[in-house]
Every structure is written in structure tokens, then in C-alpha cells.
Amino acid sequence: MIIGIPKEIKTLENRVAATPGAVESLVRRGHTVLVETGAGVGSGCPDEDYVAAGAQMVDVDKAWSADMVYKVKEPIAKEYKYLREGLLLFTYLHLAADKPLTDALLASGTTGIAYETVQLPNGALPLLTPMSEVAGRMATQEGAKFLEKPMGGSGVLLGGVPGVPPAQVVVLGGGVVGINAAKMAVGLGANVTLLDVNHGRLQYIDDVFGGRITTITSTEPNIREWVKKADLVIGAVLIPGAKAPHLITRDMLKTMKEGSVIVDVAVDQGGCVETIKATTHDQPTYVVDGVVHYGVANMPGAVPRTSTLALGNQTLPYAIAIANHGVDALRKDRALALGLNTYKGKLTCPAVGAAFGMAAITPDEALL
Known part of the structure; x- marks a missing residue:
């Protein structure tokens, strides 16, 4: 051929x-x-x-x-x-x-x-997984960068310092992207909360992280509650081949902290944030209701x-x-x-x- x-x-x-x-x-x-x-x-x-x-x-x-x-x-x-x-x-x-x-x-x-x-018989997505691993790790890295004041963020250091609390990171989705994002955020010293609809997945993540992150069942009230507290939200939702559902609605943005950051890794499947749109590495962010939106649709292309x-x-x-x-x-x-x-x-x-x-x-x- x-x-x-x-x-x-x-x-x-x-x-x-x-x-x-x-x-x-x-x-x-x-x-x-x-x-x-x-x-x-x-x-x-x-x-x-x-x-x-x-x-x-x-x-x-x-x-x-x-x-x-x-x-x-x-x-x-x-x-x-x-x-x-x-x-x-x-x-x-x-x-x-x-x-x-x-x-x-x-x-x-x-x-x-x-x-x-x-897709393999066990549900794994072997050709999506490697880029999901990269994008998940990059999501935390990019989120930390855009929390910096000169980048438009609130000026919060993800890991904090002795005497000053770390940032609150909220991860929506406990799949490959979510678990890699959480891994990086924990490693940088952030407080991490991960939400997922699958209780078995939450049990697995709780075991893997040994209680170092908070696991919450993903419901609309819980999402609404946790995005209010978040300095950084990472959208890591995936329904294979399908359009991502909008878990963060426009009205939720008004409850979020000024200068908080959303990194929506699901943007190439339409995004899990109602206000997200695809951006590029040369113009990666924009602001809606005081919240920095990062929507680069080919994040792994930066590495x-x-x-x-x-x-x-x-x-x-x-x-x-x-x-x-x-x-x-x-x-x-x-x-x-x-x-x-x-x-x-x-x-x-x-x-x-x-x-x-x-x-x-x-x-x-x-x-x-």
C-alpha cells in the first residue's frame, strides 16, 4: 500500500x-x-x-x-x-x-x-489514552500558569507555601485525563477534589491516591457547590465518540471566584463547559464573567x-x-x-x- x-x-x-x-x-x-x-x-x-x-x-x-x-x-x-x-x-x-x-x-x-x-473489549481506548495522559498532565500545568496574575488569573500559587493555603483544584471526570490531572495537582501540593458519576471509579481513585484527594459523586448540585470553591477547574469528561455534556452552565460562572481558571480538555468533543470554545496555542484563553477559559483543542501539540x-x-x-x-x-x-x-x-x-x-x-x- x-x-x-x-x-x-x-x-x-x-x-x-x-x-x-x-x-x-x-x-x-x-x-x-x-x-x-x-x-x-x-x-x-x-x-x-x-x-x-x-x-x-x-x-x-x-x-x-x-x-x-x-x-x-x-x-x-x-x-x-x-x-x-x-x-x-x-x-x-x-x-x-x-x-x-x-x-x-x-x-x-x-x-x-x-x-x-x-475500543478494546474491556472498554479501553488504546489510541486515545496516550494523548489523554499528556492532556491530563498538561491541564494542571497550564491551569497553574494561567492562575498567575500576569496571565489573567487570580494570582494563586497552586501548591501554596507554608502558612498560606494551596489552591483548590476541581476535576470533573475520573477517566484517564482526570486521573492524570489529579496526579499532577496532588504532586504540586494542591487540594484536589474529583467528581465522577461512577461510584466504582471513585472507590478505585480513593484507593489509588490513599485519601490524598476528595472524591465526590458528580451531580448537578455537587458540581455547582464545588465550582464555587475552585481556583482551577479541569474538565475531563468523555463519552466515547459522542458530544460532551455541558456540566458547567453559564449561570455557574457567576458564582466562581474572580480570576479562577477553567481548562476544558473535552473541548475537542464540544466541551463540558457551556461557555467554552476551541482556542489555539497562540491565543489559548479568553475571559467570561471573570473566569479564565482555556480551550486549546490540541493541547499535546505543545509537547x-x-x-x-x-x-x-x-x-x-x-x-x-x-x-x-x-x-x-x-x-x-x-x-x-x-x-x-x-x-x-x-x-x-x-x-x-x-x-x-x-x-x-x-x-x-x-x-x-
Whole structure:
């Protein structure tokens, strides 16, 4: 198969789908790999390393002309022209928050396989997990930065100092993002409260942290109570493939502290804060009702070396399977089949259909 690896073009997005080592693995299996010139530079992967691994360095049009395009982020509007029938697109898609991309994929007949909905029998999301780990840890790091007064925050140090209390961090969601955010916040000395709807998950988190964080059942009254106390709120809600619910409503903002910060990691699925909108690394925040909102939709792109290595470690085996077997790879692997979001002009992710009121079929129905 001919595999294209284009350069990511979202604002300040420096990740790349495959390292030179990954390219070598594909080439060794008889595949042709076309890497756009400069695609890996931001992640510390120079063109000459790709050439040594057996890749051909090409322009953007040639990279997108491949049978399979292997990316990191969802295509943006200027890339829609490359979508076409017969193209296998393997990348993050986050369609439930992006109707224009959904429409473009369906109109073009592109086969869209989304990292974020590949799901193992135990419910784990192996291709979302590494970036969720990065984003969770970064959420605390970025929140601490934007609590600084020159950054627009209230001027509270996350860990406090002897004689002065630490900040109150509230984490909404106890999944991979939430537990990593909590881990960082505890490590920095903050008071941490984590809310989740799953009591079993709260029991697990309480055991893991040995009582160092407060666990609370996530209900609207409890959320309302805890955001009032928060210096930093981290939105870590995930419903696989679906639009995130708005847990923090506009009226709750008026009860929050002046200069408090919200970091909504769920923004790429629509966000769990009613007032959140996607931002970029060059303009990451804005203020609503005195509350700083951080809504960068590609947070791991700020640490591309770490992120590229972590993501590539997990996506490469699936990329090899698709390259070796095409769509049949999805028929052979149930977890990978669940990654199918669009196929031959059909929407194959019911959660996305529910988000937009569109007809959808299951991946199993599509692949019959």
C-alpha cells in the first residue's frame, strides 16, 4: 500500500503521525511511504532520518494522493479538497464536535477511521489514552500558569507555601485525563477534589491516591457547590465518540471566584463547559464573567516530542494492519472496526449521528 504522512497544519501543531522508526517498520513490510517535506521537524524528526528509513519526501499534494493517509489531527477546511472515494484516512476525527468535517467525509466517500473510537473489549481506548495522559498532565500545568496574575488569573500559587493555603483544584471526570490531572495537582501540593458519576471509579481513585484527594459523586448540585470553591477547574469528561455534556452552565460562572481558571480538555468533543470554545496555542484563553477559559483543542501539540512518541507507539500496530489488509483489517479486529466513523458515504458512528440528528449505521453493518 502507498501511505501518505502529511505535515500537520493546525495552529502550532508540531506532532507527526509516524517517526522514522515507524516508517522503517512499514517499508520493511513492503509498503511505500510518502512523507511531506518537513512533517517531522517539529517533533525532532528531520527529513534525512525519514529518507534513511526508506521514505520518499514529497509535497503536500503527493502525500495526500496515497491510498492511506496516516495523520494526527482531523483535516481542517483547506484539506477537505484531498478527501475522496477510496481514501483510507487514519487519524483523530472528533466528528461529534465538527459537522462540516462530517459532511465533507460523507460527501467524498472517504473511509474515516478515528483513533478516538478504537475500543478494546474491556472498554479501553488504546489510541486515545496516550494523548489523554499528556492532556491530563498538561491541564494542571497550564491551569497553574494561567492562575498567575500576569496571565489573567487570580494570582494563586497552586501548591501554596507554608502558612498560606494551596489552591483548590476541581476535576470533573475520573477517566484517564482526570486521573492524570489529579496526579499532577496532588504532586504540586494542591487540594484536589474529583467528581465522577461512577461510584466504582471513585472507590478505585480513593484507593489509588490513599485519601490524598476528595472524591465526590458528580451531580448537578455537587458540581455547582464545588465550582464555587475552585481556583482551577479541569474538565475531563468523555463519552466515547459522542458530544460532551455541558456540566458547567453559564449561570455557574457567576458564582466562581474572580480570576479562577477553567481548562476544558473535552473541548475537542464540544466541551463540558457551556461557555467554552476551541482556542489555539497562540491565543489559548479568553475571559467570561471573570473566569479564565482555556480551550486549546490540541493541547499535546505543545509537547510534540513526547506526544509523537507516545501516540506512535500505540497507533503503529493498527496502521500496519490497515496497510497490510486494507478495510479487511477492520473485519479481522473488532476493536479497530469500532474506529470506523465514515464508509462509502455512510455515517458509521451512531454517537456522531445522535449529536447531529443524522442517520447512522454501526461499523458491523457497514462492513457486512
